[in-house]
Amino acid sequence: xxxxxxxxxxxxxxxxxxxxxxxxxxxxxxxxxxxxxxxxxxxxxxxxxxxxxxxxxxxxxxxxxxxxxxxxxxxxxxxxxxxxxxxxxxxxxxxxxxxxxxxxxxxxxxxxxxxxxxxxxxxxxxxxxxxxxxxxxxxxxxxxxxxxxxxxxxxxxxxxxxxxxxxxxxxxxxxxxxxxxxxxxxxxxxxxxxxxxxxxxxxxxxxxxxxxxxxxxxxxxxxxxxxxxxxxxxxxxxxxxxxxxxxxxxxxxxxxxxxxxxxxxxxxxxxxxxxxxxxxxxxxxxxxxxxxxxxxxxxxxxxxxxxxxxxxxxxxxxxxxxxxxxxxxxxxxxxxxxxxxxxxxxxxxxxxxxxxxxxxxxxxxxxxxxxxxxxxxxxxxxxxxxxxxxxxxxxxxxxxxxxxxxxxxxxxxxxxxxxxxxxxxxxxxxxxxxxxxxxxxxxx
Amino acid sequence: xxxxxxxxxxxxxxxxxxxxxxxxxxxxxxxxxxxxxxxxxxxxxxxxxxxxxxxxxxxxxxxxxxxxxxxxxxxxxxxxxxxxxxxxxxxxxxxxxxxxxxxxxxxxxxxxxxxxxxxxxxxxxxxxxxxxxxxxxxxxxxxxxxxxxxxxxxxxxxxxxxxxxxxxxxxxxxxxxxxxxxxxxxxxxxxxxxxxxxxxxxxxxxxxxxxxxxxxxxxxxxxxxxxxxxxxxxxxxxxxxxxxxxxxxxxxxxxxxxxxxxxxxxxxxxxxxxxxxxxxxxxxxxxxxxxxxxxxxxxxxxxxxxxxxxxxxxxxxxxxxxxxxxxxxxxxxxxxxxxxxxxxxxxxxxxxxxxxxxxxxxxxxxxxxxxxxxxxxxxxxxxxxxxxxxxxxxxxxxxxxxxxxxxxxxxxxxxxxxxxxxxxxxxxxxxxxxxxxxxxxxxxxxxxxxxxxxxxxxxxxxxxxxxxxxxxxxxxxxxxxxxxxxxxxxxxxxxxxxxxxxxxxxxxxxxxxxxxxxxxxxxxxxxxxxxxxxxxxxxxxxxxxxxxxxxx
Ligand SMILES: Nc1ncnc2c1ncn2[C@@H]1O[C@H](COP(=O)(O)OP(=O)(O)OP(=O)(O)O)[C@@H](O)[C@H]1O
Ligand SMILES: [Mg+2]
Numbered sequence: 002x003x004x005x006x007x008x009x010x011x012x013x014x015x016x017x018x019x020x021x022x023x024x025x026x027x028x029x030x031x032x033x034x035x036x037x038x039x040x041x042x043x044x045x046x047x048x049x050x051x052x053x054x055x056x057x058x059x060x061x062x063x064x065x066x067x068x069x070x071x072x073x074x075x076x077x078x079x080x081x082x083x084x085x086x087x088x089x090x091x092x093x094x095x096x097x098x099x100x101x102x103x104x105x106x107x108x109x110x111x112x113x114x115x116x117x118x119x120x121x122x123x124x125x126x127x128x129x130x131x132x133x134x135x136x137x138x139x140x141x142x143x144x145x146x147x148x149x150x151x152x153x154x155x156x157x158x159x160x161x162x163x164x165x166x167x168x169x170x171x172x173x174x175x176x177x178x179x180x181x182x183x184x185x186x187x188x189x190x191x192x193x194x195x196x197x198x199x200x201x202x203x204x205x206x207x208x209x210x211x212x213x214x215x216x217x218x219x220x221x222x223x224x225x226x227x228x229x230x231x232x233x234x235x236x237x238x239x240x241x242x243x244x245x246x247x248x249x250x251x252x253x254x255x256x257x258x259x260x261x262x263x264x265x266x267x268x269x270x271x272x273x274x275x276x277x278x279x280x281x282x283x284x285x286x287x288x289x290x291x292x293x294x295x296x297x298x299x300x301x302x303x304x305x306x307x308x309x310x311x312x313x314x315x316x317x318x319x320x321x322x323x324x325x326x327x328x329x330x331x332x333x334x335x336x337x338x339x340x341x342x343x344x345x346x347x348x349x350x351x352x353x354x355x356x357x358x359x360x361x362x363x364x365x366x367x368x369x370x371x372x373x374x375x376x377x378x379x380x381x382x383x384x385x386x387x388x389x390x391x392x393x394x395x396x397x398x399x400x401x402x403x404x405x406x407x408x409x410x411x412x413x414x415x416x417x418x419x420x421x422x423x424x425x426x427x428x429x430x431x432x433x434x435x436x437x438x439x440x441x442x443x444x445x
Numbered sequence: 446x447x448x449x450x451x452x453x454x455x456x457x458x459x460x461x462x463x464x465x466x467x468x469x470x471x472x473x474x475x476x477x478x479x480x481x482x483x484x485x486x487x488x489x490x491x492x493x494x495x496x497x498x499x500x501x502x503x504x505x506x507x508x509x510x511x512x513x514x515x516x517x518x519x520x521x522x523x524x525x526x527x528x529x530x531x532x533x534x535x536x537x538x539x540x541x542x543x544x545x546x547x548x549x550x551x552x553x554x555x556x557x558x559x560x561x562x563x564x565x566x567x568x569x570x571x572x573x574x575x576x577x578x579x580x581x582x583x584x585x586x587x588x589x590x591x592x593x594x595x596x597x598x599x600x601x602x603x604x605x606x607x608x609x610x611x612x613x614x615x616x617x618x619x620x621x622x623x624x625x626x627x628x629x630x631x632x633x634x635x636x637x638x639x640x641x642x643x644x645x646x647x648x649x650x651x652x653x654x655x656x657x658x659x660x661x662x663x664x665x666x667x668x669x670x671x672x673x674x675x676x677x678x679x680x681x682x683x684x685x686x687x688x689x690x691x692x693x694x695x696x697x698x699x700x701x702x703x704x705x706x707x708x709x710x711x712x713x714x715x716x717x718x719x720x721x722x723x724x725x726x727x728x729x730x731x732x733x734x735x736x737x738x739x740x741x742x743x744x745x746x747x748x749x750x751x752x753x754x755x756x757x758x759x760x761x762x763x764x765x766x767x768x769x770x771x772x773x774x775x776x777x778x779x780x781x782x783x784x785x786x787x788x789x790x791x792x793x794x795x796x797x798x799x800x801x802x803x804x805x806x807x808x809x810x811x812x813x814x815x816x817x818x819x820x821x822x823x824x825x826x827x828x829x830x831x832x833x834x835x836x837x838x839x840x841x842x843x844x845x846x847x848x849x850x851x852x853x854x855x856x857x858x859x860x861x862x863x864x865x866x867x868x869x870x871x872x873x874x875x876x877x878x879x880x881x882x883x884x885x886x887x888x889x890x891x892x893x894x895x896x897x898x899x900x901x902x903x904x905x906x907x908x909x910x911x912x913x914x915x916x917x918x919x920x921x922x923x924x925x926x927x928x929x930x931x932x933x934x935x936x937x938x939x940x941x942x943x944x945x946x947x948x949x950x951x952x953x954x955x956x957x958x959x960x961x962x963x964x965x966x967x968x969x970x971x972x973x974x975x976x977x978x979x980x981x982x983x984x985x986x987x988x989x990x991x992x993x994x995x996x997x
Binding site: 026027028029030031032050051052053054080114116117118119120121122123124125126127128148149240269270272273278279281282285286289290291292294295297315316317320321323324325327328329348349351353354356357376377380387388391392396397398401 | 451452453454455459497498499500501502503504526534535537538541542543544545546671672673696698700701702703704705706708709731733734735736738771774777778781787790791827829830831832857858859911912913914916942
């Protein structure tokens, strides 16, 4: 602990959002600084690196208007923290945790570091309780469970927004014990019209929510901060108030691009596609905050939306995301073009924690069998579409034609559901009916 | 010796301490975070810090310890979960609650353990030479030798029966206390008398591996695969079912939920070979992806040193790490904080040699006291974008004895384990085969050749069928495709969530033998002019099993 606040105007250079300050005594890694602009404005910054008395600072907010002579940097001796209190509920903030709903800031009951702490693996509870999203392709075939992190892999132009909004609106924990669920919505680099859309969704919500909104015109560095605020609030609500918190972050691609921008400004060695080599660790520091604690109520479940650049699933952002998360929900351009909503391609989609969340006592005894059969026969049907393209439907055997019909019927009856919410029972009943219609149920 | 922090960059700090040695352990900052010296320069040293450097300030104190990064070896390691620095996670949870706080946590403390059972080999008054055996600590079936320290001398006191774990088991003249535990530097391979070139099979319980690409005890294998191709499940299945004495599992930079699942599963299972609780042969080392990156680099060494310790007791030890790529990336992150000249894809140029050193720690050895022990290493690799030409996979390929390529396409078809049977290889195949022929069934090698040939032919036929449809193929070819589909679905695939997850070599042999026999018989019938449909009906499996094997 330092006795006095240090204040310096010894700037050596400014590069984009980065400042080098010299002759600093005792800076702290990650320390928050306040930066006084020549015109009297103030912004925050964070210490990124220290080499003897030279400190590298990242400005949070707009760095336009800074100069070398009159800018003053004050060290606060504390690292970045989030204000917490139950009054955070049903409020909307920007990427710096300032209210944007025209209500005054709440009085914090406590402050917690935004970077969070890693959960001790032996304290983790195994996730196994289903969250019903209302979408058959997720609930029936790629079941989401409390404490899981399951991204949505989308492509530019696909309705990931409508899917995310649908989940925000419809998701509920199957076994609602404890204090009920909360949605934490984090928007990163959002266009204004999208913001308006989500705003309406949030207002329609029956349950509690907290929103962190970073718009496209807002500072890039706040994009790195907003998800951390969101997750810190989520952990607080989950583990101190026993709530089941569903965190929806959209769009992680904007987050990664912000990280790349900052990394480039720091002149770090670029990795694949210019993203920094620590992208994996950085993403993990967010995604791994999903989870549950043994012997405690509450959970943090994470649904990040990732728009795959160039529709490429091997692009570093979806690739590293997939390496950290417990499965993925993949949207398909082809299904979208055929008017299927949500356009979820179930073949590359997967929920890795599904096994324990379904079946007798959780969903329904026949859930696993139904899911396996749908998947297997749909995969067969999809394979046959390639053959169909070569030899034509006439050249195919009766049995093969039947599987083609099954695949089409599956897409229309199960994948497609439009606006309607489907409960898990309804999903399983419809699936059973479909399998029965094609005589695929008893036979297996 | 004391000094101060003069710079901080990512997971590394510069300190002004004089007289440090490379790889010396230092305590950093007010919180006493653990670190290791990785570079020495005139007037400063660079320390890689094993905990988060967030909140550290320039000017905070630094203390040299005079020792290297070590692990504590001795009884009581089994059935425990450690972090990358060998701190017991259960104890940390008790101390700190569900989240891990930097600093604070005590290292592996013997005092927290239950008492040991000591069996002396000498009496009070007798004199022991340096290194001479004083007695054993018994732990289940294992016997941990306790030896006289460098000085030797007359025995003043020696325990018999129960000893509190924190207390010495013997005291020599001059008050020299002898503990059942000793510390060993993690970066230093433990010595042995000599390496042996013996090849006994290491049964994994996975048909595809045991039959097509068998492993040898003391060997090494890698399995690279894109995300979701089944690396973790395969490692965990092998950890459950492998025919070894001790399993050391490293969760290196992977998921916390996965570890929770694993602990949950393992605590309910028994070792299929010894019928004892599975955890009683298992040590787990975890550094999840959100735990400090420098400790991830160390976790592999912590684990391999513990594994070597059991090898030296004459055990067959299996080390599994998931995933080596995260270790390599940690190395890269530290290297870049040190501003070293980057090699390929930013990895340091010493990546290859570090890996070669690590692989060299596997092997069958004759120990210093004449026992034979083995250490087998199995590593998963997570290539970016599933592209195997990247540096980590390539560096491993130069060092490993077996390569199981996990195929994204098979995984998407939910064929697990998604081991590609054309691209994978095992250099142990020949050496291990004769054992299998002897112990399991003669004709094992022949059966394998035949199966491979069938799969190869199927590949060609499938390409044709893609164009003309299966209807357009000849009867003999359709029969072949029917049989290979059966081989793929019921033999090569093994659902980790069902009873089928484990297969003994006898069961493996029986199953493939019956399939190939069935094919031979059916071919003969077909040749005799029997109708294809009739023949197919005979070789077609009961449908239920096919569905179970193909499901997710
Ligand atoms: N042997 C198996 N039997 C049944 N399902 C399996 C098997 N292996 C893998 N799977 C399925 O594949 C999923 C992914 O497997 P796993 O977690 O082992 O992949 P991974 O290669 O470790 O992925 P990552 O690189 O992202 O960690 C599992 O959740 C499971 O659904
Ligand atoms: Mg894995």
